[in-house]
Amino acid sequence: MSHPHPELGPPPPLAEGGLRITPLGGLGEIGRNMTVFEYGGRLLIVDCGVLFPEEEQPGVDLILPDFSSIRDRLDDVVGVVLTHGHEDHIGAVPFLLREKEDIPLIGSKLTLALVEAKLQEHRIRPYALEVKEGDRERIGPFDCEFVAVNHSIPDALAVAIRTPAGNVVVTGDFKMDQLPLDGRLTDLPTFARLGEEGIDLLLADSTNAEVPGFVPPERDISQVLRQTFAKAEKRIIVASFASHVHRIQQVLDAAHERGRKVAFVGRSMVRNMGIARDLGYLKVPGGLIVDVKVLDDLPDEKVVLVCTGSQGEPMAALSRMANRDHQIRIVEGDTVVLASSLIPGNENAVYRVINGLTRWGANVVHKGNAKVHVSGHASAGELLYFYNICKPRNLMPIHGEWRHLRANADLGMLTGIPRDRTVIAEDGVAVDLVDGKAKIAGKVQAGYVYVDGLSVGDITETSLKDRRILGEEGIVSVFVVVDSTTGKLVGGPNIHARGSGIEDEAFAAVIPKIEEGLSRSASDGVMETRQIQQIIRRSVGKWVSDTYRRRPMILPVVVEV
Numbered sequence: 001m002s003h004p005h006p007e008l009g010p011p012p013p014l015a016e017g018g019l020r021i022t023p024l025g026g027l028g029e030i031g032r033n034m035t036v037f038e039y040g041g042r043l044l045i046v047d048c049g050v051l052f053p054e055e056e057q058p059g060v061d062l063i064l065p066d067f068s069s070i071r072d073r074l075d076d077v078v079g080v081v082l083t084h085g086h087e088d089h090i091g092a093v094p095f096l097l098r099e100k101e102d103i104p105l106i107g108s109k110l111t112l113a114l115v116e117a118k119l120q121e122h123r124i125r126p127y128a129l130e131v132k133e134g135d136r137e138r139i140g141p142f143d144c145e146f147v148a149v150n151h152s153i154p155d156a157l158a159v160a161i162r163t164p165a166g167n168v169v170v171t172g173d174f175k176m177d178q179l180p181l182d183g184r185l186t187d188l189p190t191f192a193r194l195g196e197e198g199i200d201l202l203l204a205d206s207t208n209a210e211v212p213g214f215v216p217p218e219r220d221i222s223q224v225l226r227q228t229f230a231k232a233e234k235r236i237i238v239a240s241f242a243s244h245v246h247r248i249q250q251v252l253d254a255a256h257e258r259g260r261k262v263a264f265v266g267r268s269m270v271r272n273m274g275i276a277r278d279l280g281y282l283k284v285p286g287g288l289i290v291d292v293k294v295l296d297d298l299p300d301e302k303v304v305l306v307c308t309g310s311q312g313e314p315m316a317a318l319s320r321m322a323n324r325d326h327q328i329r330i331v332e333g334d335t336v337v338l339a340s341s342l343i344p345g346n347e348n349a350v351y352r353v354i355n356g357l358t359r360w361g362a363n364v365v366h367k368g369n370a371k372v373h374v375s376g377h378a379s380a381g382e383l384l385y386f387y388n389i390c391k392p393r394n395l396m397p398i399h400g401e402w403r404h405l406r407a408n409a410d411l412g413m414l415t416g417i418p419r420d421r422t423v424i425a426e427d428g429v430a431v432d433l434v435d436g437k438a439k440i441a442g443k444v445q446a447g448y449v450y451v452d453g454l455s456v457g458d459i460t461e462t463s464l465k466d467r468r469i470l471g472e473e474g475i476v477s478v479f480v481v482v483d484s485t486t487g488k489l490v491g492g493p494n495i496h497a498r499g500s501g502i503e504d505e506a507f508a509a510v511i512p513k514i515e516e517g518l519s520r521s522a523s524d525g526v527m528e529t530r531q532i533q534q535i536i537r538r539s540v541g542k543w544v545s546d547t548y549r550r551r552p553m554i555l556p557v558v559v560e561v
Contacts, residue, residue, distance in 0.1 A: 004159040011430040011442025014038060018434040019165035020203070020363075023299030024446045025065040026399050027050065029424045030047060035170070039163045039200040042140040043073060045080040046159060046170050052311070055348070058467045060076065060459065062451040064092045065098050067099060069428070069444035074100040079129070080102070080141030082107035083172030085114040086155035094122040096457060106131055106139065108146075108155035113275045114243065133157060133443030135185060143273055147194075148187040149174035152218075152283045152376025158191075166200030166433050169390065173205050175375065175398060176382045179217040181246045182281075188389055193392040201438050202392035207377035209408035214381045216374045218246050224371045225254040225337070232335040232363075234300040236260070237328075239309050239318045240339045242268040246275045247257065247339050248306060255304040256285050263292040265307035265328070266317045273306075292328075300334075311340070311350060314537040319349075322356030332361030363517045380411055387415040394421040394438035396431060449558070466553065473552040474499030476507075476544065478514070478536050484560035487522035487532070489515060491559075510543040530560045 012149030014020045019039045025032030029050035037044040043254050053060040055345035070077065080103055082090055093115055097103060105115060112128045119126055124518025130138060133148035135378045143162035150156070161168045169191075176186045188448045208215065238251050255262045264270045264295060295303055305328065318336070320326035330336070336357050338350070367373045377399075378386065387395075395417045397408035420495045423431050423438050428446030431438050451460040475498050493514050494506040517535045536556035544550055 008429065008440070008443035008540070010444065011432070012430065014441075015434050017165055018432050018433050018443065019163050019168065019428055021168070021203070022069070022395070022430045022444060023328065023398065023425060023427055024067075024069070025051065027318065027405065027428055027429075028400075028402050030399070030401060032065050032092070032427075033034070033089050034092065035203070036070060037142065037161060037168070039143045039165060041076060041442065042142070043070060044139060044142045044144075045077060045078045045096075047083055047089040047172070048080055048092045048096050049086070049088040051088065056468060057450070057464055059452055060450045060464070061453065062065075062091065063216055064095050064449040064451060064456070066428075066446050066449050067096060069446070071099065071287070076101070077103050078142065078331045079104040079106050079206075081139075081159050082115065083159065083170070084108075084151055084153050085111040086153055086173070086241075086384070087243070089117070089172070090115050093122060094119055095124060095451075096120065102127055104139075105310075106137065106144070108132060108157055109244075109283055110153070110276065110279060111157075111355060112157040112448065113279060114272060117271055117275060117555045131157070133191075143195075146287060147190045148184055148479050149326075150177045150180050150184060150186045151175060152241075152246060154182055154184070154245050154276075160194050160199075161317045166436060167194070168201045168203065168433070169194060169196055169199050169311075169392070170203045170398075171205050171386075172362070173207070173377060175208075175215045175378045176385070177215065178215050179219055181218055181249060189392050191386070192389050195392075199390050200436055201394045201396060201433050202387075202390055203398045204383065204386070204408060204412075205377055206271060206334040206397040206405065206408035207406040208375055208379045209400065209404050209411055211375075211379040212381065213379055215377070215379050218374055219250075221247070221372060222250050222253070225250055225339075226257065226371075228335065228337060228365055229254045229258045229260070229304075231283060232301075232418070232489050234331070234333040234335070235303045235305065235319070236335045236337065237305045237307060237330075237362075238337045239307055239316075240337055242266065242272045242308050244340070245273075245281050248273060248276075251304065251306060251339070252284060252288060252398055256288055260304045261290045261298060262288055262304045262306060263290050263295055265292055265305050266309075266451055269306060269308050274389070295328075309353065318357075319353050322353045322360075323359075330357055330362050334362045337363045337372055338363045338366040341367060341373050341375060356364040366370070371383055380407070383411050384415060387412055387417065393436060394423065396423045396425060398412060437491050469551070469553045470499065475555055475558060476500055476540060477555045478540055479557045479559075480514070480518070480532075480536065481559045482518070482522075482527075482532060484527070487518075487525070487527035489522075492561065493536070497552070500544075500550060502548060502550075502552075507540075509547075510540055513543060529560065532556070532558050 033047040033049040051063040145160040147158040307317035309316030395412040397405040432441040479494040533556040
């Protein structure tokens with residue numbers, strides 16, 4: 001089993017006739033999916049998604065893949081294949097097309113519609129090629145065949161990429177629901193045919209590789225939703241991903257049966273469901289959908305709201321309702337349904353929202369107390385079945401944290417894929433397929449690129465460390481005036497603290513230490529501002545640490561006269 005090493009250097013030039021696969025995101029994490037395929041000097045990108053920030057990344061809106069390894073080769077990019085319309089697969093497309101607007105996008109009808117709606121906000125009009133399952137397109141030197149897969153969003157596709165170096169299959173996100181709501185099954189006969197033709201490398205979804213058995217059908221949720229709707233006495237508020245068309249369809253059906261009206265809340269929810277309805281993926285009975293503005297005219301027992309915020313996102317509608325910061329006020333007897341999974345890392349934020357809603361009297365139904373969610377990713381039983389159908393010669397687990405990648409690799413080896421042909425890589429690790437064997441070739445830069453407001457890539461790990469210190473320990477500013485000729489203290493120190501839990505008056509005890517340090521430095525001829533700042537920082541930092549066991553940010557301000 002191959003695995004990455006921290007000391008890996010840049011990959012050598014690709015061997016003639018070889019195929020290089022470089023994931024720039026999605027490995028070791030849930031999100032930011034992006035993989036670059038290189039053959040004959042041309043590049044094909046599969047997916048270009050975002051990762052959502054965690055608590056230790058304060059102020060960050062989105063995290064993008066690092067485009068630096070391909071930035072000077074954008075003219076070589078022949079297209080971006082998008083497997084489906086979830087944000088972790090399409091969210092970074094606008095940022096890539098900002099760098100080169102005419103890169104072709106290839107995807108299914110719904111996927112492209114969702115991407116194009118996002119691109120309108122960036123004033124980008126892409127060149128798009130719509131494909132469907134069964135289509136086969138030549139994209140530069142890459143012969144791509146598109147295969148239907150079932151997922152938690154309609155119109156998802158896997159892609160088989162044929163090159164003279166070998167045949168590669170990328171599953172995208174998939175499961176094998178045998179009773180899908182839209183009747184669109186994962187196309188196992190086509191995967192079997194590809195297996196008979198010969199799959200030299202399979203890149204397979206790892207998200208649920210640790211989960212035994214098979215994922216229950218999506219339609220199992222319908223009965224739970226009907227029961228929940230039947231019991232609800234007042235308003236029903238359902239939080240879901242803004243792209244989970246199948247889940248929203250079941251909510252609409254349950255609401256229609258109970259004679260309730262439905263309003264969508266949240267910009268992304270309104271936009272995506274409008275697209276899904278217009279394209280025929282969402283079946284909406286006449287008169288069911290109403291504008292949120294008319295809800296006050298309806299009795300509570302006739303109302304269903306569908307909103308975003310199932311992951312506890314601070315600015316999403318549900319979080320704001322829980323914080324009493326939304327026009328919709330939760331009241332005693334409301335029913336709130338969180339119809340989604342918990343993305344790893346979001347648990348605390350979600351439970352904060354649940355507690356907030358419960359505080360205001362809501363009955364909160366979630367995955368922990370009712371079957372209101374089934375996964376969109378294949379579990380271990382399905383993956384074993386899939387590998388036995390595909391019979392890949394090499395396996396590279398994708399889309400998952402380290403534990404998921406490792407579990408997926410183990411499943412592959414159970415079905416007979418040799419250990420030395422199972423590659424566990426990480427973001428930035430280049431894998432070369434040469435002479436039928438996949439092996440690690442080197443590593444390119446693939447760090448996090450942070451989006452903060454209109455700023456892209458300006459926030460560094462150092463900036464985030466400073467933000468964490470400010471948030472956790474506060475700041476102490478020290479203002480002094482020194483003689484520019486002698487370096488002696490002529491004014492201050494004036495000390496002010498914010499967020500440190502230390503009263504300004506307490507710093508009187510450290511002033512003699514600062515004065516002593518500056519006097520000694522003046523005697524030694526130290527007059528540079530940076531050195532004086534360092535003396536102040538050390539004096540105050542040691543005193544605060546010794547006295548309070550805290551480490552606030554110390555900000556010395558030195559004025560020379």
